[in-house]
Structures are given as C-alpha cells and as structure tokens.
Amino acid sequence: MFNLDEEIVPAQRSTILRRNLSQELRIGIRNNNLRDIYLINGSNFITKGIIDSDLIIKPNSYYMVINKGNKSLHVHYDQEITAHQVIYDPYKYESSKKINFKKEFFENRYDIPQGYIDTLPKWYSFKFTYPNYNLIFVRPEFGLSIQIHHYRNEYWEILEGHPIIISGDRVDYFVENGAKFQNSINTFHSIINPNREKNKFIVLKERWNGKFEEEDIIRVFNPNNYQ
Numbered sequence: 001m002f003n004l005d006e007e008i009v010p011a012q013r014s015t016i017l018r019r020n021l022s023q024e025l026r027i028g029i030r031n032n033n034l035r036d037i038y039l040i041n042g043s044n045f046i047t048k049g050i051i052d053s054d055l056i057i058k059p060n061s062y063y064m065v066i067n068k069g070n071k072s073l074h075v076h077y078d079q080e081i082t083a084h085q086v087i088y089d090p091y092k093y094e095s096s097k098k099i100n101f102k103k104e105f106f107e108n109r110y111d112i113p114q115g116y117i118d119t120l121p122k123w124y125s126f127k128f129t130y131p132n133y134n135l136i137f138v139r140p141e142f143g144l145s146i147q148i149h150h151y152r153n154e155y156w157e158i159l160e161g162h163p164i165i166i167s168g169d170r171v172d173y174f175v176e177n178g179a180k181f182q183n184s185i186n187t188f189h190s191i192i193n194p195n196r197e198k199n200k201f202i203v204l205k206e207r208w209n210g211k212f213e214e215e216d217i218i219r220v221f222n223p224n225n226y227q
Contacts, residue, residue, distance in 0.1 A: 006076045009067040014223065015075060017064040017088040017164075017192070020057045027055040027065065028076035036069030038146075038221065045171050045188060062087060062173065066146075066221050088164070088192050090223030092141060098123040106137060109199070124224055138163070138202040143192035145222040152210030154183040156191075161202035164192040185210065188220065 007015055017040065029037065031052070039046045039054060042061040046054055057063045067073040100121040106112055112128060112135070120127040124142040128135040138144060138161075146166060156165070162174045168187045172179075174194070183189035193202040219225075 004077075004082045005080050006074065009065060009073040009075055011067055011070050011072060012221075012225075014066040014090055014221065015064055016086055016090075017062060018081065019085040019087055020059060020061050020063060021084060022059045023079065024059060025057040025063070025081070026078040027057065027063070028078065029055065029065070029073065033069065033073055036067065037073065038066040038068055040064040040066075040166075040171055043171050043173075045166050045169050047169070047188065062171070064088075068221070087194050088141070088143060090143060101126045101137075101139075103128070110137075110203070122224075132207065134206040136202075136204040136206055138191055138193040138204065140193050140195045140197060140200050143223060144190050145217075145219040145224065146188055146190040147220060148186050148188055148218045149183075149210075149216050150186060150218070151216045152208045153185055154189065155207040156181040156183065156189075157205040157207075159203040159205055161193060161195060161200060163202045163204075164194055166190040166192075190221075 009015055034050045037050060039050055041054060041057060041063055065073070065075055100123050102121065103119050103126070106126060106128075113130070116128040116130050116135075118129040120129070124139045125144060126137045158175055158177055158179045160177060162176065165172045165175055165179075165181055167181045167183055167189050181189075191202060191204060193200075195202070
C-alpha cells in the first residue's frame with residue numbers, strides 16, 4: 001500500500017489542497033524556508049510571518065502549502081496522509097491536451113446576455129466582457145491563479161457552482177450562489193472550482209472600479225503556467 005508522510009514540492013508549485021481527518025496534523029518545514037511559502041490552513045490564507053504554530057492543522061480542516069521559493073521544498077507530515085480527502089489538485093491535468101474553449105460551448109448551455117464586447121478563451125476558463133462587468137466561467141477541478149491588482153478593486157458575485165474563494169487573508173469553502181466578495185487593491189484573490197462533474201462550471205459575475213487592464217494582473221501563484 002502506498003504511504004505518504006512527506007513531499008518534495010518544486011519551486012513555484014504546491015501540494016494538493018486536502019482535508020485533514022479527525023486527528024490534529026503537524027506539518028514540518030525547515031524554519032529558514034517558512035518565508036518562502038504561502039499557506040492555506042482552514043479559513044486562513046497566510047502569506048507572511050509564518051511560524052511553526054501556523055503549521056498545525058486542526059481535525060477536519062483544509063490545508064495546502066505553496067512553495068514561493070526558488071528551490072524545492074521538503075514538507076514532512078507527522079502522520080500518514082494518503083486517506084486525506086483531495087479537494088483540489090492543481091496539476092491533475094498537467095499532461096492533458098490544452099484546447100481553448102469556444103464561446104459557442106457556453107452560448108449553447110447558458111443564457112449568455114447579449115452585448116458582450118470581447119471574450120477571453122482559455123482551456124480552463126472563459127470570460128465574456130461587457131461594458132460594465134465580466135462573466136467568467138471556471139472549468140471543474142481547476143482554479144484561477146492567485147493574483148493581486150495595483151489599480152483596481154474587484155467585486156465578485158457567485159452565480160453558479162459553489163466555489164472555493166480566496167479573498168485577502170481568508171478562504172471560504174463551497175460558497176452559496178449569490179455570495180459576494182470584495183477584492184481590494186493589492187489583496188490576494190482567487191477562485192477554485194472543486195466540482196468534479198464534467199460540466200459543473202463556476203459562473204462568476206465580476207465588476208470593478210479603478211483602472212481595468214489585463215496587464216494589471218500580478219500572478220503570485222499560477223497553477224496553470226504549464227499551459
């Protein structure tokens with residue numbers, strides 16, 4: 001039987017997002033590497049000042065280690081984690097063929113409002129751009145990059161799909177339709193689609209104020225950079 005109580009995480013990559021079982025979990029990382037990681041621990045997204053106590057994962061809580069350093073990271077667990085539930089594997093489709101979606105795929109399945117002025121097709125997401133908002137679709141089992149903006153605030157409304165949302169220093173899991181989030185200038189944000197049904201997309205309405213430019217996207221962690 002395969003056992004897992006340690007992982008080697010390459011530079012600029014991460015572990016899987018998992019859910020702990022009923023026993024407290026302790027993650028071991030050398031102290032001189034703590035400054036090189038981002039950490040999801042339950043509802044907390046921790047990006048600086050990480051100390052050993054932050055690496056204690058409560059029973060039934062979620063956890064993920066992101067290696068922001070330039071060298072591989074040795075992550076050790078004080079117990080076997082093979083049975084921990086996989087919530088999101090950023091690299092599950094790393095070797096799959098990358099084919100961008102076409103707008104007709106969504107127009108045939110959803111009530112897409114008329115009047116969009118542009119589209120942004122990718123193989124893991126699709127965006128319809130309107131004069132005052134964006135309509136974004138995120139593919140099942142994929143996540144957008146964790147990013148910040150210097151010149152705009154963003155306002156998200158979840159229309160379908162029960163996503164996981166990173167906004168600032170908080171993580172919300174399986175949020176309800178109609179939930180709203182404000183991503184202020186220079187704060188981290190991302191959206192993950194944990195759904196495993198083939199066509200269970202996240203649908204997100206995004207508004208903003210400030211200066212909107214695609215160039216104002218600073219990707220601090222991009223799990224899709226293998227595109």
